[in-house]
Amino acid sequence: MQIGWIQLVEFRNYRTLEFSPSSHLNLLTGPNAQGKTNLLEALGFLLTGRSFRTSRLSEVPRWEATSSSVAGEICRAEGGRTVRRMIRKLDNGGAQASGDTCEWARVIAFGWQDLDIVTGAPGARRNFIDGFAGRLYPGHLATLLRYRQILARRNHVLQSRELDAEAQLEPWDEQLVSVGMELIGRRRKAAAMLQTELGRVFPALSGVRQKVEIRYRTALAEATEAAEMLAALVRLRRVELRRGVSLVGPHRDDLAIELDGIDVRSFGSRGQQRLIALALRLAEVLPVTEAAGSTPVLLLDDALSELDARVRQNVFREIDGAEQVFLTSPEALPARRAACWTVRAGAVLREGDADVARGSVAQA
Template sequence: MAVTGELHRLDGTVTVRRALERLENGAWRSEGAGCSWARAVAFGWHDVEILNGVPALRRNFLDGVAARLYPSHRAALVRFRQILARRNSVLQRGGADAAAQLGPWDEQFAAVGMELVDRRRRATAALQTEISRIYPCLAGECHKIELSYRCSVGEAAEPAALFAALERHRREELRRGQTIVGPHRDDVLVELDGADARVFGSRGQQRLLALALRLAELLPITEATGTSPVLLLDDALSELDPSVRDNVLREIEAAEQVFLTTPEPLPVAAGGRWAIHAGGLAAA
């Protein structure tokens, strides 16, 4: 990592328990342990699914940002998923004593759940500040971009609101055997000029919005961590109009380190260039 002057080798594996573990310099570490130094923002065109995909993809994106801004978010997310799984287990079993068994889980679910909601809202606000500037700069046109966190308990901020929602939906949850209200059902609405970009945005607009979302991460992460993340852009310039491509290149000049892949020669100076030919990598 040139940013810190330290060299790390990072590998990964997925265990049979589906828990991601990282191997840092030969030592196994649990998920998130290496994140204090491994700071990068990566973009690929599959990120357009953040805009037009299922709500879980937007929640995952937002949780990734929140975990970088607020160190305790990752642990709270793991704890929330554990509570959710146990609560769902009680709902699936049902029985006359199900309501009594749910009580303790409901309290924990509401407390940890609203912690997640609070940090997600703050992360959304941080992204909003940046993307409202970045997207018009990339597009070269005036546009109004709005990100809004859609919480299943509305604008409430207290655990009591989520606890009350669980009680209101108790009968329906027992019938379905699953938790139907909470942070795991929330969504993020991305609006372009007052319209839902997922529904009304063109493919080109969605692709550019996805790139703008990733670029919007840079400044909040830098301010929160004191370290500028490495920006990794995989074929970010393809299918863009020449003027938009130039706007993207101007925008990323502010990043401290950028790795950009492209099938065509870059029209700007770069610190280093490499070309891939027949599976080999060589200086260009």
């Protein structure tokens, strides 16, 4: 799928912007703090109604403004659709998003925060696998939300210290187990798909044949039946009541990511860790394409920094197989078949046009 055009009003540092990107690779270059990441955020927001960099949408409208709007055309082989979305700041400091939705739109975004998938706490890896599972299975994120509500209620009972707490737990146990196993089942499938693709993508990027492995890790080992999770809860009942927290379930799980059998957290340079994070994102492309029935738009924020020239070429080769890609960089990059744009102070100029603009200033 592709974004045909996008129009921003009061979005971050953009007062207004009209941008018609190329249908393939778009290179967005410019110095720091000019609006490159903000533009990627807007493209992602158009497609999904979410920001890949913040959960606080109130940060998005331009500081002096009370609302932002984003409109654009999303196209695929079966036809296009015009989508409009708004973010309105609320008096209580929050924000409200509204507007059209496009069920088939998919985006895969890579940013500096993705280093956390490799080096961060388990929560970062759970967010990663849930984001991916959400792109594969519509409804996954709603299930996750439901699970979190059940978990909060169950923890509340565990902390209540009431005499009949154990009896009160029973209905929550059942719900935790049925929704929990549903989440675990989808995450396991998602991790297995990543494993298959990562085995191809990572060596293609690094240029080195290394065995890379990603596995879903849960205290339930290979268990697939709800009864097995229930049994684990019963086993841990005393400890849970003493500590006041739920100790089994998808909220405690993690992903093991290994290179040649070594945990990547303790592996190599930041460049290598960033490359693994990028490979994980690019490994999402094929499974998401198959699940959604059309190719996702790729938003790659500063994805080439800290990578050497040879690896950068490998990244270009890999993304050449994708459909529409937006790649930001503080420096000009040697890419064939790319539309080059300069981002400066909340404006986006086609590189040729930028030259013309500079030329006319020089002549004046």
